[in-house]
Amino acid sequence: GQQLNQSPQSMFIQEGEDVSMNCTSSSIFNTWLWYKQDPGEGPVLLIALYKAGELTSNGRLTAQFGITRKDSFLNISASIPSDVGIYFCAGYNYGGSQGNLIFGKGTKLSVKP
Amino acid sequence: ETGVTQSPTHLIKTRGQQVTLRCSSQSGHNTVSWYQQALGQGPQFIFQYYREEENGRGNFPPRFSGLQFPNYSSELNVNALELDDSALYLCASSQDRGGSPENGYTFGSGTRLTVV
Numbered sequence: 001g002q003q004l005n006q007s008p009q010s011m012f013i014q015e016g017e018d019v020s021m022n023c024t025s026s027s028i029f030n031t032w033l034w035y036k037q038d039p040g041e042g043p044v045l046l047i048a049l050y051k052a053g054e055l056t057s058n059g060r061l062t063a064q065f066g067i068t069r070k071d072s073f074l075n076i077s078a079s080i081p082s083d084v085g086i087y088f089c090a091g092y093n094y095g096g097s098q099g100n101l102i103f104g105k106g107t108k109l110s111v112k113p
Numbered sequence: 114e115t116g117v118t119q120s121p122t123h124l125i126k127t128r129g130q131q132v133t134l135r136c137s138s139q140s141g142h143n144t145v146s147w148y149q150q151a152l153g154q155g156p157q158f159i160f161q162y163y164r165e166e167e168n169g170r171g172n173f174p175p176r177f178s179g180l181q182f183p184n185y186s187s188e189l190n191v192n193a194l195e196l197d198d199s200a201l202y203l204c205a206s207s208q209d210r211g212g213s214p215e216n217g218y219t220f221g222s223g224t225r226l227t228v229v
Contacts, residue, residue: 003155042117042203042220043156088155100146101170101218103155 002027006104012112013079021107022073023089029072030094032065032072033101046087047074049096084109104109115223117206125227126194134189136204136223142219144168144209145187147179150201150223162187163209191226199228 005024013019023032024074035043047058049065056063062075063074075086086108090101118137126132138145144163148156158171162181176192185206191198201223 003157006155021148040222041203044220045218090155098170099150100158100161101156102158105153105155 002102003100004089006060007039007094008107009105010108010110012084012110014112016077019076019079019083019109021087021089022071024071024106025091026070026098026104027091027102028069029091029093029102032063034061034063034072034091035088035090035103036085037106039086043088043103050090054106063071066087081111084111097107115206117219119202119204119221121224122205125229128194128196129196130227131190131192132194134191134202134204134219134226136187136189136206138185138187138204139219141207142206143185144207145181145185146205146206146207146218147187147189148205149173150203151197154201156179156192158204159189167177170200194228196228198227199224199226 033048034046036046037043038068046061047056047063051055052069053067054065060077065072086106088106089104091100117139120135121155126219146161148158159173159177160170160179161168165176165181178190180188204221205218207218
């Protein structure tokens with residue numbers, strides 16, 4: 001099935017570091033979403049973006065909707081241990097007849113040993 | 114307000130068997146979507162149910178089928194299980210079929226299916 005291109009696949013963080021990840025698609029979406037998934041849980045919505053060029057923050061998280069509507073990035077500032085987990089981007093066409101999300105493969109955040 | 118609940122949480126089945134997974138949608142939500150998440154992958158859309166009818170389907174064979182009940186809860190049925198069906202199956206509910214992800218699209222914790 002279709003998946004978005006998400007990078008990096010994994011990264012190690014040290015507490016206090018800033019983190020950046022991005023997502024690209026061959027298709028246009030009118031909505032970009034970022035989710036976090038902890039082990040044994042379903043994805044939890046972090047940020048929703050509805051307009052090309054939009055920059056939205058949620059606490060230490062900031063995400064942007066690319067101008068071409070084919071990409072998005074997520075930044076986490078001053079990371080803390082509870083930021084560890086898997087982050088997924090998802091493209092979505094809000095208001096359409098179907099409501100299916102197209103997900104990336106995820107970026108796994110781990111703590112540096 | 115209760116969230117999305119799925120049952121069972123874990124299940125082991127033998128190849129060729131059939132399985133039924135269940136999902137109760139969040140209060141006020143009338144649409145249920147099912148996703149399959151293989152290990153190390155993002156969730157893949159299976160299908161969506163709205164007003165008890167299938168409303169969109171991903172690239173999954175007919176042996177994946179579903180139901181939605183008048184109370185908006187849903188079942189996912191998989192016949193003739195294959196080893197590759199081993200995955201986390203996620204249910205997500207929303208207010209409407211094209212609904213705002215801010216107000217809906219709440220995921221359950223999933224059912225971990227292992228086919229041996």
